[in-house]
Amino acid sequence: MYNCLLVDDERLARSELKRLLKAYPQCVIVAEAGSGEEALQHLAAMSIDLVFLDIQMPGLTGLQLAEHIPANTQFIFCTAFNSFALDAFELNAVDYLLKPIAPERLAKALQKLRPANADAAPHFLAEQHGILLKFGDSQRVVRLNEISRFESIGNHAAVYTPYGKSFIHSSLAKIEQKLDPALFFKASRADIVRISAISHIEPAIADGGLIAILQDGQQVDVSRRQAQQLKQQFSAF
Structure with missing residues (x-):
């Protein structure tokens, strides 16, 4: 209901x-x-x-x-x-x-609605869960806690890792359902970032949102709607 x-x-x-x-x-x-x-x-x-x-x-x-x-x-x-x-x-x-x-x-x-007040607890993948990704001619198992960012590209998603960028055939919405919100943050409709990968945050001059700077130097736009929620992620009191 x-x-x-x-x-x-x-x-x-x-x-x-x-x-x-x-x-x-x-x-x-x-x-x-x-x-x-x-x-x-x-x-x-x-x-x-x-x-x-x-x-x-x-x-x-x-x-x-x-x-x-x-x-x-x-x-x-x-x-x-x-x-x-x-x-x-x-x-x-x-x-x-x-x-x-x-x-x-x-x-x-x-x-398209998510279930309201679902009784069953959502099942999230563990930090050490491995994902088989292709890099050039080789394949590698990458742990979830090694991934810094998922970026929506059409009906695919780019996956950013210490070993380079790979791609998976999945929508960002499906990926989000499997990720623990305590570990990953949906910055906008195009990006999900690992919270521990964020180095610092800067204001976005254009639209009132934020820019999350990741430890590897990537800059990810945070929408106005998500900006306040991201700040709360780093608030201890």
Whole structure:
């Protein structure tokens, strides 16, 4: 079951989305908000698993609101404009639906959701787990704690190791499901880095995010949404 929050400054848009969601009993609408500011109050006051949010709203926009949504809360953008799609996925949105929302597109979006409040503990690979990687004409078993970074490249992922760069045929989303979040951090929709490989952090001048400098000199962009969470990784008090 997903506790859902609907955020849209247009009441009719919220009503239409409620109508469409009646076909999905697993989506329980627990609150509605007509502004980003009102949505923040609901997020602070109750447990929300899934947020449906418009982008262009007076005051706090949907993109700005998304930066304040807790990392474990999933969200789907519902908007009449397709020009914000890149920004939306940079914020790790589950999906980006154009109004009027087609029932089949809503169905596909809901299929992408992670289970809410899953009872079973996730199974993460151990630090010493070996991955067989190809380097030139040879293959080598590389331990997970030797990998500094996974980078999404189409339907593949580049794997950065002390022995060079290799590639695996897997999406970043599938890789993330197997990695312990205490050891690896999703910096953006394109990168996962090993936390212990981070040497220092610098502000990104352009977009308000961060740049993580790894011990091997690589520079990895950290999205605005993930920036605060990364800082918390290194906060002891």
